[in-house]
Amino acid sequence: MMIDLAHFTPGLSLAGGLLIGLAAAVLILFDGRIAGISGIFGGLLTWPRHDIIWRLAFVVGLVAAPVIASLVGKPVQIEIGSAWAKVLVAGFLVGIGTRYASGCTSGHGVCGLSRGSVRSVAATVTFMAVGFLTVFVQRHLLGG
Template sequence: MSIDMGNFTPLFSLVGGVVIGVAAAVLILFNGRIAGISGILGGILGASRDEAGWRAAFIVGLIAAPVLASMLGKPVMPDIQAGWGELIVAGFLVGIGTRYASGCTSGHGVCGISRGSVRSLVATATFMAAGFVTVFVLRHITGGWGG
């Protein structure tokens, strides 16, 4: 394994991590809510007007942040080596996983682990293991994405 030094951005990564941590802390301190994306998005439809407002603002912020970042500098475009069908199936499977795990990687990994939740530690370890196995199988056993 090697690091692509042309795309290695430790400062931006550090700043991004700090911003995520601060946003999660602000949400729990001022709103009493955990910054779990699946819960925020999943609760937007049946929420009261007050609840829907902060949830919508959070989702808009998630979409606006990379747009703003690309306007401030070089746009960051990930190299996704999968087709639309694979992305849709993957998204569906992630959605099922978040329902079974009672939350997503952001809720468990960022907020749950920082609160010392054993359930979140187990959920995050399971998410990571499933991701590692999936990438290994798709890249080394099946011959690549869509192969």
Template structure:
């Protein structure tokens, strides 16, 4: 295994993690809400909610930040080595897993574990183990 030193950015990664942590803490402290993307988006679907404003703002920031970065000349496009059919199947599986786990990786991993939730600890361990198995199988057993 080797590390691509040109792409190794621990300072930016730490800063990004700190910003996510502070944003999650601010949301829970001031709104009493968990910063789980599936729950935020799910709250906008279906019947109109009185708290739609912050949900729309949160999602707009989630989408708007990379758009702004690309407009400023930052190269943010990941190198995805999969076709559209694989991406669609993966997205569907993530959506199903999110429903079964009663939340997404951001809700469980960032917010749930920090609150000491056993359910979130189990869900995050399951997410991570599934990712490790998938990478191992696709790289070593399937020869990708």
């Protein structure tokens, strides 16, 4: 395995992880809500909702933060190395998976594990195992 040292940023990655953990802790401590993106976004799609303001603010913050960061620092160029049809199908499958798993990787992996949720342990282990298997199949069996 080769590590791309030009893009290896353990300090920034650690800082980002700490900020995600801090944000999740603040949300649950001060508002009693779990920072699971699929649940927060899914709640925006259900009308009428009495809690739309905080959900909308959370999603706007997720979108605005990288935009503001790119204006302040060096802009990051995002390249998607796959056809849009594949990306859309993959996103749709992830959406279905989050409904079956009662949450996404952020909800289960960050918030559920920290609360000691057995369901979140099972979900996170499953997410990771399937991710590892997918990469293995893609790289070694399909020659991608």
